Structures are given as C-alpha cells and as structure tokens.
Amino acid sequence: MSPLDRKLLRDLWRIKGQAVAIGAVIGVGVLMLVMMTGLVTSLDETRKTYYERYRLADIFAPVTRAPDRLIAGLAAIPGVSAAEGRVVGSALIDLPGLDLPLQARAVSLPDFGEPRLNDVYLSAGRRLDSDRANEILLLQGFAKAHGLEPGDTLSATMHGARRTFRIVGLARSPEFLYTTPPGELAPDDSRFGVIWMSRTALSAAYDMDGAFNQALISIGRNAEEAAVLDAVDRLLDANGGLGAYGLEDHESNRFISEEIDGLRAMSTGVPPIFLAVAAFLLYIVVSRMVQSEREQIGLMKAFGYTNAEVGAHYFKLILAIAVGGALAGCLAGIAAGRALIGVYLEYFKFPFLVFQLDPASFVIGFGVSVLAASAGGLIVLRGVFALTPATAMRPPAPQDYSRSGRIGRSFNKLLDQPSRMVLRRLTRQPGRMAGAVIGIAAGMALSVGMISILSGFDRTIDLAFSVVDRSDVTVTFTEVMSDKTVLELQRMPGVIEVEPVRVVPAILRNGLNTYRGAINGLVREPRLNRAVDKDLATIVMRQEGVILASALADILDITPGESLTVDVREGRQPVLNIPVIGIAETLLGSPAFMELEALNRALREPSRVSGAYLRVDAAHSEGIYRKLKDMPTVAGVSLKADARLAFQKLMDTGAGAMRYIMAAIAAIITFGVVYNSARIAYAERARDLASLRVIGFTRGETAFVLLGELAVVTLLALPLGSILGYFLSFGIAAGFSTDLYQIPAVFTPESYGMAVLAVVLAAITSGWLVKRDIDRADMIIALKTGE
Structure with a gap:
C-alpha cells in the first residue's frame, strides 16, 4: 500500500463521523431511487403480465341492450382480434347484522368454458356450474373483509328482486384491481364487492336473454384504437351505445397508472435533491480539509508527488465516501422495496407481485452519486493544483482583527x-x-x-x-328517476334534509384535450354537497354554464369564457356546447358542476334526479338504512363516515x-x-x-x-x-x-x-x-x- 493510500485510510478514520453523515445523505438518495424504480418496474411488469395472462380487454363498450348477433359485427371490425358480449349490473348485498346494504357489481361468465376476454383468477373453491343458477364467485377482497368462504350463502337484490346465492369460489380479476363503491374515489373491500354468475342466470336476472349490455373487445398490436372506437360506437349506436372507451379510461387501470406515474415522478425528482445536498456537504468538507492540510500538500509535492497524484489522493477520499454511501443506499433500497411490495400486493389485489430490481437504477445511483460528489470535489482540487510547495508549506497569513472600526x-x-x-x-x-x-x-x-x-x-x-361534503348519507338510484322520488326520502322519520343531485356521464372536450368524467347537477344553492371557491365559500349554481374543478380545467386547458364540448353518454346522448363560467377548488376528483334544472333542460329531461344527499338524525339512522334497503329504486347507499x-x-x-x-x-x-x-x-x-x-x-x-x-x-x-x-x-x-x-x-x-x-x-x-x-x-x- 502506498503512503498516500495509508494517509487516505487515516483521513477517513479521522473524519469518520462526517464521512458517515455524508454517506448517509448519499445513501438516502440512492435508496429512494432503487426503491421507487424497483416498485415502478414491479407494478408495471406485474400489471402487464396479469393483463396478458387473463386476457383483459383493450376496449369496453357499454350499451343499453344489444342482441348477441352484433358480436359477430364487432369481431369483423378491422383491427379487432376478439370480441365478446356479457351482462353486467348493480346489486345490493344483504349481510346478517348489517343494517346498511353493501353495493356490488354483478358480472356474467360464459356458461361453458373460460371467457375469451376478462378471465378471473380463482383463488379458492371451484368454477361455476352452469346448471345451477344460484352459484356465484365472489371477489376475494370482499369475502375476506366479511369472513365469507366457499360454501357460504349470500343474499343480494338484483334488478329489484331479492335472491339467495351459494358461494362456490373466491376470485380475483385484472379488471377489478382497484374497486370503489359507485360515486366514491377510494377503494373499500368491506363496502363493495363483485359477483360473477353464469351468463344464463345473470341474463335472466336482468332481463337480458339473447342480449348483452357490455361488449369486450381486444385489438391487434398494429390496430388504431381511435378508429376501432369510432367503428364500435357506430355499430352500437342504434342499440343505445353509451360510448366505447379504451383501457386507459378504465377506472381500475387508470388509478393504477396514476400510482405508477406518481412513483416514477418521485423517483426522478426526489433523489437529486438529496444528492445535491450531499455534493454540497462534500465540497465543504474537502475544501476545508485542503485548507487545513496546506503544509502536508506542500510537503507531498516537495517529496516529488505530482499534482495529479496529490489530487487523486483527495479525489479517492471523495469517491470512498460517495461509493460507500451509494452501496449502502442500494442495499437499503432493496430491503425497503421488498418491505413495501407487500403493501401494494394487498392494496391492488394482485394475485402475485415480486419485487423486481431495475439494473439501471444501480448504474444511475452509483453514477449520479459519484458525479454529484465529484462536482463539488473537482472545484476543490483546482486549489490543490494551484498550490506550489513553497506556498503550501508557508502557513496562511493570519487574519487581521485590528481594523474592527x-x-x-x-x-x-x-x-x-x-x-x-x-x-x-x-x-x-x-x-x-x-x-x-x-x-x-x-x-x-x-x-x-x-x-x-x-x-x-x-x-x-x-x-x-x-x-365540501356536509351530508351524512349519499343515496344512488338504479336509474334516472323523477324528482318526486326525493319526496319519499323526505318523508322518512329521522331525515332532516334532502338535496337532490343528477350525475350525467360525459366526455368533456376542449380541442385535442379530452376527459372522461361526468357533469354533476346541483341545486342552485347547495348546502349538503357544495362547489366552493378559493375562500371556501359556496358557489351559487348559475344557469348559463358549467363550473369546472381547477384540476379538470388544467387537464382540459380551458379558462372561464371559453366553450366546452360535452358529449353526453346517457339517454339521447346529445353533444352540447356549454360555456365555462367558473372554477371550483375541489380536492377530490376532477368534477364539473351545473345547475340541476339547467342540466335537465339541456338534456330535455325535466325534473330528473339520479341520487340525493341526506342529513339524518343519528338516533333514527338504523331505521332509515332498513327502509333504504327495501326501496327497489335504490342502487346504493354510502355513509360519509365510511367514505x-x-x-x-x-x-x-x-x-x-x-x-x-x-x-x-x-x-x-x-x-x-x-x-x-x-x-x-x-x-x-x-x-x-x-x-x-x-x-x-x-x-x-x-x-x-x-x-x-x-x-x-x-x-x-x-x-x-x-x-x-x-x-x-x-x-x-x-x-x-x-x-x-x-x-x-x-x-x-x-x-x-x-x-x-x-x-x-x-x-x-x-x-x-x-x-x-x-x-x-x-x-x-x-x-x-x-x-
């Protein structure tokens, strides 16, 4: 070992406290990089594998009712590789001991064989027997939340009729990785489930014999999705097509994409902050070490060491700290990633999820660490090269404190x-x-x-x-109802206040910017669920236009005074041009608001509502929930406390x-x-x-x-x-x-x-x-x- 290397080891031991602290800062930056890139890789690759293995559709096409013969027409569209029709609908699950009905989505499976698209992963039990109409598969997350197992029975209301089913299996699906109750944004396994039934049984429950109300479509790699979507809409339009949409607009996939994009953004934006701080600290440490070792530097040069050798000595010190911190960060990042992968496995309902390392993150972590450390060190090394032996061995001139003034x-x-x-x-x-x-x-x-x-x-x-939300209960109807339905809610004992609402699914467009969302029709001066401005004051709903959430306005790149194209995806499905008259400061979702009467008038459907917000007396809540459970027009009941x-x-x-x-x-x-x-x-x-x-x-x-x-x-x-x-x-x-x-x-x-x-x-x-x-x-x- 050369004398300079022995000096290097002594210097590292002498500044071990500072070296460990700086290495920890570097290690934290590399930890975040390795952990986050690993999580991004794991989630993204697992999602792709899961989608491919269980054949998740590329396009979903909801329709009011279409005959099965149209499936052949969908399959014949250029670019379509597979098409399949199915029946879906809403349901209310009634569990013993619970006054509040639990919302569910019923989905059909083929009577024989596996589905061509959107297959399920059977985690317990067996598949359905088409000869037994009362058999169902149940979403595993919901079953686990309520302690349900294969062999148990379950009561549910479908299309206004109460039915009893036998659970024969528990399932997961790539279609339902992220499950939320209707009208909510956060997943809750205990309040929302998925029921799979045979096609014949579910068609009978929803009066869909020989028909379907949702088409699933897979497209080829070279197909243009926009062209296929237009062709599907044209074919289903006469049967009440509600607007086909791609996988990127599918609720579950969209939320997973948001999570992955958020992790990806943090992995590129956060680590550089820590590495920049580390580079700054290294610069201070090494620069002050050089100043304190002027005489040693002069002595080394006097003994014949070149500028390059002396500079390399201090550069090795920088590299030792940087590489040590980067190595510790890599190891800690692997451990942290493996610890967090279990959280995502439970959170997103993947049947399998293994933490996968991204080799590039190690290269980037080491490279950026060394470059960041070197950036500060090279500035210092210029001073080492500038010192001549005579100058370096002469102590620096003492500070003059005599002219203090x-x-x-x-x-x-x-x-x-x-x-x-x-x-x-x-x-x-x-x-x-x-x-x-x-x-x-x-x-x-x-x-x-x-x-x-x-x-x-x-x-x-x-x-x-x-x-914003000052209600206690949100009630959703099975379909758009007359506003007289609100009177039934008002007459219930214990209901203090009722506020009607209409939610209309629509595609919002401004030039090339689009967003698949909904228009929320509120009363003129809402009290229970409001749109608010920056000062948190209630925005009065005016009849001449639409009010957008600030996040939605940013997505659409639109400002008040401009016109918004609203492609309504229910009823007559008109295309409206509505001026934007205001911006609301909402923190959840990206909603759009209109005055309820103005919205109904634009749709030419006066006095219609799709739900209501309730403020109730807690002493009467159990009785209210039981009555809501027995109302055939109620599709779902959500408590704000649970949400x-x-x-x-x-x-x-x-x-x-x-x-x-x-x-x-x-x-x-x-x-x-x-x-x-x-x-x-x-x-x-x-x-x-x-x-x-x-x-x-x-x-x-x-x-x-x-x-x-x-x-x-x-x-x-x-x-x-x-x-x-x-x-x-x-x-x-x-x-x-x-x-x-x-x-x-x-x-x-x-x-x-x-x-x-x-x-x-x-x-x-x-x-x-x-x-x-x-x-x-x-x-x-x-x-x-x-x-």
Missing part, C-alpha cells in the same frame, strides 16, 4: 472575550459561514416541505369531508405512505447537515480550541467559542430555511397530487414550529456530541503541527 470597538465593550471570538469568526470568514447557513437552511427547507405535505394530506381530507375512513386508508398506503418515509428522511438529512457543520467547524479549530485550554479557558468557555458559532449559524439559517421550504412545498405538493386527489401546500404555525424544533434539536444534539469530543481531546496531540 467603531462598531467593533462598541461590541468589544459589550461582549466578553469568548463572545468576541465568535463574532470575529463570523465576520472575518463570511464565505464559510454563508455555506454553513445555506446547508442548514437546505435541511430545514426539506423538513418544512415535508411537514407542510403532511398537513396538506390532512387538509385534503378535512376539507373534502367536513367543508372518509376509506379515503384515509388510501392516503396512508401506496404512494401516500411515501410522505411518511420522505418526512423521516428529511429529518435525517436535517440532522446530517447540522452535524456536519458542527464537525467541520471543530475539525478546523481543534488546535485553536486546545490553545485556549492551555492559556486558561475552562471547558465551558472553550466549548462556547465553538458552539456559539453553531448557534448563531443555526439561528441565521432558520428564516432562510423557512423561505426555501415555502417554495419547495409547492413542488412537493404538485408531485403528490393526482387526478384522484389534489394535495395543497399548507402553511401553518405548527408546521414551521415543528421544522424549527427539528433543526434546533439537531443543533443541540450535534453540539452535545461535539462538546463531548472537545472535553475528551488530548491537548498535546491537538497542539502538534501535522507534518
């Missing part, structure tokens, strides 16, 4: 000797102090940003379920859970930055501090000289970190927001207080660790000149 003399009268030392250090080396302030401020900015996001998630839930719990669970798992991981990482980064600043300052002044002890300063006074500097730097960093955190919060909030929910950047005194407390605690802990080293320092060794 009138202000300095005034402070000298007020401050004791240790305090004046702290002040001189801060004022005579502003560059180094500024670097320390910026480093700590960057750490605090991360804490401010992540704590603000934690508050943002809570704010989203609170606003959505307390301010809120489901959404809270959604935000605490999956990508939403990443906010807790990132908050913990931000705290680690903050401590690492503060601790490095303290250690660097101690390394620079170890000889000076030992000198103070020799001339009579106590341990407390000596520590004050160093820790007072750390305290001032930390205090100066707090306001700068608050400002940086404010702007960083908006970027992080945008990264977490999706079409499903929008996360605001929430700034509260509590969030800033917690961030300040995190920095102060990090400073106190770092100060205590450094003071312990000061107290243990050997003054004789510290006073020796390193040669």
Whole structure:
C-alpha cells in the first residue's frame, strides 16, 4: 500500500463521523431511487403480465341492450382480434347484522368454458356450474373483509328482486384491481364487492336473454384504437351505445397508472435533491480539509508527488465516501422495496407481485452519486493544483482583527472575550459561514416541505369531508328517476334534509384535450354537497354554464369564457356546447358542476334526479338504512363516515405512505447537515480550541467559542430555511397530487414550529456530541503541527 493510500485510510478514520453523515445523505438518495424504480418496474411488469395472462380487454363498450348477433359485427371490425358480449349490473348485498346494504357489481361468465376476454383468477373453491343458477364467485377482497368462504350463502337484490346465492369460489380479476363503491374515489373491500354468475342466470336476472349490455373487445398490436372506437360506437349506436372507451379510461387501470406515474415522478425528482445536498456537504468538507492540510500538500509535492497524484489522493477520499454511501443506499433500497411490495400486493389485489430490481437504477445511483460528489470535489482540487510547495508549506497569513472600526470597538465593550471570538469568526470568514447557513437552511427547507405535505394530506381530507361534503348519507338510484322520488326520502322519520343531485356521464372536450368524467347537477344553492371557491365559500349554481374543478380545467386547458364540448353518454346522448363560467377548488376528483334544472333542460329531461344527499338524525339512522334497503329504486347507499375512513386508508398506503418515509428522511438529512457543520467547524479549530485550554479557558468557555458559532449559524439559517421550504412545498405538493386527489401546500404555525424544533434539536444534539469530543481531546496531540 502506498503512503498516500495509508494517509487516505487515516483521513477517513479521522473524519469518520462526517464521512458517515455524508454517506448517509448519499445513501438516502440512492435508496429512494432503487426503491421507487424497483416498485415502478414491479407494478408495471406485474400489471402487464396479469393483463396478458387473463386476457383483459383493450376496449369496453357499454350499451343499453344489444342482441348477441352484433358480436359477430364487432369481431369483423378491422383491427379487432376478439370480441365478446356479457351482462353486467348493480346489486345490493344483504349481510346478517348489517343494517346498511353493501353495493356490488354483478358480472356474467360464459356458461361453458373460460371467457375469451376478462378471465378471473380463482383463488379458492371451484368454477361455476352452469346448471345451477344460484352459484356465484365472489371477489376475494370482499369475502375476506366479511369472513365469507366457499360454501357460504349470500343474499343480494338484483334488478329489484331479492335472491339467495351459494358461494362456490373466491376470485380475483385484472379488471377489478382497484374497486370503489359507485360515486366514491377510494377503494373499500368491506363496502363493495363483485359477483360473477353464469351468463344464463345473470341474463335472466336482468332481463337480458339473447342480449348483452357490455361488449369486450381486444385489438391487434398494429390496430388504431381511435378508429376501432369510432367503428364500435357506430355499430352500437342504434342499440343505445353509451360510448366505447379504451383501457386507459378504465377506472381500475387508470388509478393504477396514476400510482405508477406518481412513483416514477418521485423517483426522478426526489433523489437529486438529496444528492445535491450531499455534493454540497462534500465540497465543504474537502475544501476545508485542503485548507487545513496546506503544509502536508506542500510537503507531498516537495517529496516529488505530482499534482495529479496529490489530487487523486483527495479525489479517492471523495469517491470512498460517495461509493460507500451509494452501496449502502442500494442495499437499503432493496430491503425497503421488498418491505413495501407487500403493501401494494394487498392494496391492488394482485394475485402475485415480486419485487423486481431495475439494473439501471444501480448504474444511475452509483453514477449520479459519484458525479454529484465529484462536482463539488473537482472545484476543490483546482486549489490543490494551484498550490506550489513553497506556498503550501508557508502557513496562511493570519487574519487581521485590528481594523474592527467603531462598531467593533462598541461590541468589544459589550461582549466578553469568548463572545468576541465568535463574532470575529463570523465576520472575518463570511464565505464559510454563508455555506454553513445555506446547508442548514437546505435541511430545514426539506423538513418544512415535508411537514407542510403532511398537513396538506390532512387538509385534503378535512376539507373534502367536513367543508365540501356536509351530508351524512349519499343515496344512488338504479336509474334516472323523477324528482318526486326525493319526496319519499323526505318523508322518512329521522331525515332532516334532502338535496337532490343528477350525475350525467360525459366526455368533456376542449380541442385535442379530452376527459372522461361526468357533469354533476346541483341545486342552485347547495348546502349538503357544495362547489366552493378559493375562500371556501359556496358557489351559487348559475344557469348559463358549467363550473369546472381547477384540476379538470388544467387537464382540459380551458379558462372561464371559453366553450366546452360535452358529449353526453346517457339517454339521447346529445353533444352540447356549454360555456365555462367558473372554477371550483375541489380536492377530490376532477368534477364539473351545473345547475340541476339547467342540466335537465339541456338534456330535455325535466325534473330528473339520479341520487340525493341526506342529513339524518343519528338516533333514527338504523331505521332509515332498513327502509333504504327495501326501496327497489335504490342502487346504493354510502355513509360519509365510511367514505372518509376509506379515503384515509388510501392516503396512508401506496404512494401516500411515501410522505411518511420522505418526512423521516428529511429529518435525517436535517440532522446530517447540522452535524456536519458542527464537525467541520471543530475539525478546523481543534488546535485553536486546545490553545485556549492551555492559556486558561475552562471547558465551558472553550466549548462556547465553538458552539456559539453553531448557534448563531443555526439561528441565521432558520428564516432562510423557512423561505426555501415555502417554495419547495409547492413542488412537493404538485408531485403528490393526482387526478384522484389534489394535495395543497399548507402553511401553518405548527408546521414551521415543528421544522424549527427539528433543526434546533439537531443543533443541540450535534453540539452535545461535539462538546463531548472537545472535553475528551488530548491537548498535546491537538497542539502538534501535522507534518
């Protein structure tokens, strides 16, 4: 081993605390990269495999009622490789001990053989016997939530008739990886299920003998999906076609895509932040080490070592820390990815999900770590090359503190000797102090940003379920009903208030921008479920146009005053051109709102509703639920309390859970930055501090000289970190927001207080660790000149 390599090992051991802290920062960035890219690869590859293995359709075509003979016409469309018709419908499941009916979707399977498209994965029991009309397969997640097993019986209301079924198997399906109750955005296994029945049995239940109400279509690789969609719509239009749509608009697939895209965005946006902080810390450490080792550098050059050899020595130091941190990050990323993959397996109902590593993430992680570290190190190495042996071996000129001026003399009268030392250090080396302030401020900015996001998630839930939605129960009808149905709800004992609503599925278009959603018809001055503005004031529904959620307006790239094309996908299916008259600040989904009467008038269907919001007396709730269960026109009943719990669970798992991981990482980064600043300052002044002890300063006074500097730097960093955190919060909030929910950047005194407390605690802990080293320092060794 060469002398320079032995010196390298000694240097690493001497700065082991700083090296570990910087390596941890690098490791965190690589951890996030490996973990997130691995999760993206695992979810994406598993989704593709699952879709292909169980033949998930590329196109879904709902229709009111179409004869089976049209399937041959669909299969003959150019580009179509397979087509199949089936029957689907809504159902209400009645379980013993539950007053509230549970919503379900009934789906038919062929009487004989496996379906050509949208097959199911049988996880328990057996497949259906077509000769037994009462046999069903049940979605495994729903069955598990209620303790149901093959052999159990189940009662359900279908098309107004109560039926009893026998569960013969539990199933999963690529079509129902993400299952939500109608009208809600968050999945809830306990409140929504899927029932599979034989085609003959389900056709009889929904009066669909010889007909289908949904076509499944698979297309070839070279087929143009848009052309196939147009051809399908033309063929089914005469039979009440409701608008064919591709897999990208399928609810389950869309939410999984949102999750994958969110993870992909975080994997590219978050790690560089940590690696940039690490590069900055390495720059400070190595630059100050070079300054403190001027004489050693001069001696090495005097002994004949070239600039390249001396520079390589310090560059190896940088690489050792960077590679060590990257390696630890890779190993930790693998462990974290494997731990989280179980969460996604449960969350998305995959029958199989194995954490797959992305080899590129290791290459990128190591490459970016080394490049980020080298970027800071190369700047320092320029100074190494510039030093000649004679210059390097001559100590740097001491600082001149004689010209302190009138202000300095005034402070000298007020401050004791240790305090004046702290002040001189801060004022005579502003560059180094500024670097320390910026480093700590960057750490605090991360804490401010992540704590603000934690508050943002809570704010989203609170606003959505307390301010916007002030109802207790949401009732959905089996079909569009006369508004007289609302009177039946109002007459129920215990119902305090009823507010009708009509939800009309539609494709919204503005030029080339489209969104498959719905128009929500609200009463003129809604009270139970409102559209609100930025000030959270109720928006009065005006009759002359449509009001869009801010997220939807961004998707469609449209502003108030422009005209929106609304392609209605129910009833007569008119195409409307409606002016946009306002923007609403909704945090859940991307809805559009119209005044109820104006919407019915535009559709030429006066006095029609599709559901209602209820405010009820809790003392009468059980009786209300029982009556709703017995109403044949009711397709579903949803409690706001249950929806809120489901959404809270959604935000605490999956990508939403990443906010807790990132908050913990931000705290680690903050401590690492503060601790490095303290250690660097101690390394620079170890000889000076030992000198103070020799001339009579106590341990407390000596520590004050160093820790007072750390305290001032930390205090100066707090306001700068608050400002940086404010702007960083908006970027992080945008990264977490999706079409499903929008996360605001929430700034509260509590969030800033917690961030300040995190920095102060990090400073106190770092100060205590450094003071312990000061107290243990050997003054004789510290006073020796390193040669």
